[in-house]
Amino acid sequence: MEGGRSPGLTSNQIKWAAIAAMLIDHAAWAFVPTYSFWGQVMHVIGRITAPTMCFFLAEGYAHTRSFWKYAARLGAFALVSHVPFVLFETGTPLRLFPFSVLYTLFLSLLAIRVWDRVRSQALRFAALAALSVLSLPGDWMFFDLFFTLAFWRNRGNFRRQALSFTALAIGMVLAGTLNAVLSGGTVYEQLFQTGVLLCLPLLSRYNGERGGGRCAGWAFYIFYPAHLLVIGLLKYFAK
Secondary structure, eight states: OBTTBOSSBOHHHHHHHHHHHHHHHHHHHHHSOTTSHHHHHHHHHHTTHHHHHHHHHHHHHHHOSOHHHHHHHHHHHHHHHHHHHHHHHHSOSOOOOOBOHHHHHHHHHHHHHHHHHOOOHHHHHHHHHHHHHHTTTBTTHHHHHHHHHHHHHTTTOHHHHHHHHHHHHHHHHHHHHHHHHHTTOOTTTTGGGGGGGGHHHHHTTBOSOOOSOTTGGGHHHHHHHHHHHHHHHHHHHTO
8 A cells, every 4th residue: 555545446436437438438439430440449448438327326336425316426417418419429419319328328227226125035026127217218128237236246256246247248149249240231330349348457456446536427427528518519510
């Protein structure tokens, strides 16, 4: 330990790495051909972000003083991010669908709450099934829910977190590949999704400390809609 700080990376440092990966990914979707060399490299890097945010959603739930304030903040920024996201995705702000990843992260937070508080197995299954259906219009869909629950259920044991996440990630890639082939695509076009596994070396360095200042936790919430709005507008006016 140096200067009273634990070795490794704080959550703030890891989140900023995930934010940088997200920016690279979204810039690629907007301006770089998907199946070009650089498009694939940028998308592989960009896969780091979603599972990293799922991991810290589980950590946030464990440390928050008020679940309802946490959920309200996440839900509010999901609403704020909707117009920038649909502008980025579709080129017009006047669409109801799709929903952003903050929407699916909000549902993922509710999934943790269900797992943590609902004791009836039948009710728990029904609630999680309902949340999975609700996630379908959202970015990353129910994969975010499953990733988050894997991190939550195995919290405190990174080896088990990594193994359960890896199994889900492989399932996601296989499902995406099967869907692509059945839709007339190629067997390799979803392989960039394996980039989600790159989050594990990063998360393995987490030292359990928050880091950053008092407002550090707001960085992702603010940056997410802001960068989508800028990229969406650049795409719109570049037509």
